Amino acid sequence: MSFEQDLLAAKQRIVTYSHKCYERGWSPATSSNYSERVAEDKVAVTCSGLDKGELTTTDVMLVDLEGQPLSEGKPSAETLLHTQLYKRFSDCHAILHTHSPQACVISRYLDQAEVLELKGYEIAKAFTGISSHETTLHIPIFENSQDIPALAAAVDVYCDQHVGVRAYIIRGHGLYIWGPTMNDCWRHLEAFEYMLECQLLEIRMQS
Numbered sequence: 161m162s163f164e165q166d167l168l169a170a171k172q173r174i175v176t177y178s179h180k181c182y183e184r185g186w187s188p189a190t191s192s193n194y195s196e197r198v199a200e201d202k203v204a205v206t207c208s209g210l211d212k213g214e215l216t217t218t219d220v221m222l223v224d225l226e227g228q229p230l231s232e233g234k235p236s237a238e239t240l241l242h243t244q245l246y247k248r249f250s251d252c253h254a255i256l257h258t259h260s261p262q263a264c265v266i267s268r269y270l271d272q273a274e275v276l277e278l279k280g281y282e283i284a285k286a287f288t289g290i291s292s293h294e295t296t297l298h299i300p301i302f303e304n305s306q307d308i309p310a311l312a313a314a315v316d317v318y319c320d321q322h323v324g325v326r327a328y329i330i331r332g333h334g335l336y337i338w339g340p341t342m343n344d345c346w347r348h349l350e351a352f353e354y355m356l357e358c359q360l361l362e363i364r365m366q367s
C-alpha cells in the first residue's frame with residue numbers, strides 16, 4: 161500500500177474509534193484526541209477542538225514527531241503528549257486519550273495518590289503481554305497542567321524510571337493509553353475503563 165493509502169486507512173480507524181469513545185461517554189464536549197503512527201516519524205492526529213461524535217477523516221491531520229503540522233489544520237493542543245509516546249516506544253502505533261468520568265473522578269478522589277494500583281483483575285489479560293490475573297498494573301497519575309511540554313517531560317521522566325508503563329492518568333482530566341495497533345489500543349482502553357469503573361464501585365460500596 162502507498163503512504164496515502166496507509167494515511168487514509170489510519171484516518172478511517174481514528175474516526176471509527178472516535179465515534180465509539182463518544183458513544184461510551186468518554187469524550188464529551190469536544191474533549192479527547194486520538195492518533196495513529198503512519199510512518200516511523202509521521203503521525204495522524206485529530207485536529208483541535210472538534211465534536212468527537214461527528215468526526216470525519218478531514219478532521220485528522222498529519223504531524224511529525226515534534227508535533228509540527230505536515231498537512232493543513234491545527235493539531236490537537238495535546239499533540240506533544242502523543243509524540244512523546246511515539247518517540248519513546250517504537251512499538252507504540254496508536255494512542256487514545258479520553259476524558260471519561262471514571263478517570264476524572266477516581267483521580268480526584270485519590271487526590272494525594274501518584275499511582276493507581278489495579279490488582280487481580282481477569283480483564284487485565286486484555287493488555288498485550290499480560291497472561292494472568294495475578295498481575296498488578298501500576299498506573300501513574302500526573303497533576304493536570306495547561307503546560308503540555310512540561311507534562312510531556314514529566315511523563316518521559318516517569319518512563320525513564322519505570323519499566324512496563326502501559327497507560328497514565330492526568331488528574332481531573334483523563335487518561336492516555338496506547339498499543340501496537342489501533343485495535344489493540346481500543347481493547348486496552350475498554351479494559352482500563354472497565355477496571356476504573358470497578359474501582360469506583362468498590363469505593364462506593366466501602367463508603
Ligand SMILES: [Zn+2]
Nearest residue numbers: 192238333334
Ligand atoms: Zn485532554
